[in-house]
Amino acid sequence: MNISGLSFNALPPIDLPFRFFISAPILVLLCAGIILFSGEAMWLSRWHPSTLAVTHGFTLGFITMVMMGALLQLLPVIGGIGIAKPRLIATSCHGLFTLGTLSLMANFLWPNAWLLVISFLLLSLGLGIYIAALAWVLVKKLSQGDAIIGFRFAITALVIVFFIGLLLLARTQAGFYEWGWPTFLVEKLSTKALTDGHAIWGLVGWVGLLIISVSFQVIPMFHVAPSFPTIISRYLPAIIFLILLGMFVDIAITLNIIVLLHGVYAISLFLVIAKRKRKVPDNTIRYWLLAATSLLLFNGFYFFPEAYLTQEILTSKTLILAAFFIYFYLVSVIQGMLLKILPFLSYTHLQQRCLSHFSAMQFIPHMHEFLQKKHGLWLFNFHCFTGIVLLMTIMMPSIYWLLSIMLFVEFCWLLKLMYQAITLYYKTLNKIKLSVNE
Amino acid sequence: MDIITLDVSELAPPEPMTLILSHLAQLSSQQCLQVKHRRQPYPLYEKLNSAGFAYHCVVHSQDDITLYIYHSTAQQAFESVFDLGE
Numbered sequence: 001m002n003i004s005g006l007s008f009n010a011l012p013p014i015d016l017p018f019r020f021f022i023s024a025p026i027l028v029l030l031c032a033g034i035i036l037f038s039g040e041a042m043w044l045s046r047w048h049p050s051t052l053a054v055t056h057g058f059t060l061g062f063i064t065m066v067m068m069g070a071l072l073q074l075l076p077v078i079g080g081i082g083i084a085k086p087r088l089i090a091t092s093c094h095g096l097f098t099l100g101t102l103s104l105m106a107n108f109l110w111p112n113a114w115l116l117v118i119s120f121l122l123l124s125l126g127l128g129i130y131i132a133a134l135a136w137v138l139v140k141k142l143s144q145g146d147a148i149i150g151f152r153f154a155i156t157a158l159v160i161v162f163f164i165g166l167l168l169l170a171r172t173q174a175g176f177y178e179w180g181w182p183t184f185l186v187e188k189l190s191t192k193a194l195t196d197g198h199a200i201w202g203l204v205g206w207v208g209l210l211i212i213s214v215s216f217q218v219i220p221m222f223h224v225a226p227s228f229p230t231i232i233s234r235y236l237p238a239i240i241f242l243i244l245l246g247m248f249v250d251i252a253i254t255l256n257i258i259v260l261l262h263g264v265y266a267i268s269l270f271l272v273i274a275k276r277k278r279k280v281p282d283n284t285i286r287y288w289l290l291a292a293t294s295l296l297l298f299n300g301f302y303f304f305p306e307a308y309l310t311q312e313i314l315t316s317k318t319l320i321l322a323a324f325f326i327y328f329y330l331v332s333v334i335q336g337m338l339l340k341i342l343p344f345l346s347y348t349h350l351q352q353r354c355l356s357h358f359s360a361m362q363f364i365p366h367m368h369e370f371l372q373k374k375h376g377l378w379l380f381n382f383h384c385f386t387g388i389v390l391l392m393t394i395m396m397p398s399i400y401w402l403l404s405i406m407l408f409v410e411f412c413w414l415l416k417l418m419y420q421a422i423t424l425y426y427k428t429l430n431k432i433k434l435s436v437n438e
Numbered sequence: 439m440d441i442i443t444l445d446v447s448e449l450a451p452p453e454p455m456t457l458i459l460s461h462l463a464q465l466s467s468q469q470c471l472q473v474k475h476r477r478q479p480y481p482l483y484e485k486l487n488s489a490g491f492a493y494h495c496v497v498h499s500q501d502d503i504t505l506y507i508y509h510s511t512a513q514q515a516f517e518s519v520f521d522l523g524e
Contacts, residue, residue, distance in 0.1 A: 080480040355485040358463035
């Protein structure tokens, strides 16, 4: 294949993904505050207003926020083309999505028709514009790698999550049932079925498929590892997506297969990581291994005969599984990727500045100076400890304050690392500009 | 046209880009840099043209590509060599 002379869309300016990355830990700090002020009550049920606010703070405010920023950069690097009008799209989506997430969290805590309408509009616009911009890129005939195909499934899943979420919000309104909805939406799909669908499509479909697809690209690329087995990289995202479609028919069977498939993915993750060529200690690899181990533990706990579990554990089983999947798997992978892409993006953007002025390369610091390895290791240790405290809090809600403190420590530290990397980037950029008299 | 070979296929980012750029800094208009890479360096492509370079990429498989980079002014010389090579 000859691709000479193709015109590639420029990498979006670095401040665009950075604003998504910076916002993400700030929203988790807000979650830490909610946990502190809600007390023990929020750990008794997943339907508690504070639980819903914190869950959405993590899934929308941290996980989706980071992935939205990362995709802006990953698409040009992996697929060779980025979104059109990146500054306009990213700025408007970031603002709308952040305010939408905040108003949705506020609406869970203080239910109010105005907050509901505002969050509905802001999230619809923020996510809608983002999905449309990304879909415009993903339907084009760009590089047809397995990662790009997985992205398409993930974005489709996000559309499904979004519409189920809107339906759930609408159901909370008086007069909903007189709005003339199709009968099956009202009679066949209970609020619980829709909530389960919303959660599973969100966690497994949107974020899960995105992370799996991204891993096919970034693990071989960043860690000089072999590609994932073709049967995994080519078919796993499609199979998971198709099985998810079956969840409205039989949720139990669907979940069993989905959990097993994630076990298969975890094993392939271990195998690929074990075969990497340069086995240097790396914090991102630690995060991937933690995520893979968590998926296997998730499998073990999910299929463990309930007859052997105590009543306390049985009562908290859903929350424990959610903690494993969200905190130990999804958040681990995202933190690990942040540790890798923050210095990488900073370095790459600066390098590009030097392509016409090679002498300015001398000003670019070593990549590890943007984010020191020992600082990344502290973040990993904080993350592990916070995760353990999270599991303990589910079983002993009285230590909720410790979880709040640990979340505060962990995500303040992440924020500090981001601030250091971004500050060094702009300092170096100024030096380069001065040296070439820009 | 002299061909200078560079294998970055077993290096982690950003080393491939760093090595390519340091070689380009030394590349004369009579030379062509032949790079063995595991993936298409798309971010590099977008800057090469504006920096006065041209490139030609041959994709052997999903994780095996060969990239030829040369000064834009050496297009004819490159085409004659590349045609001979193929």
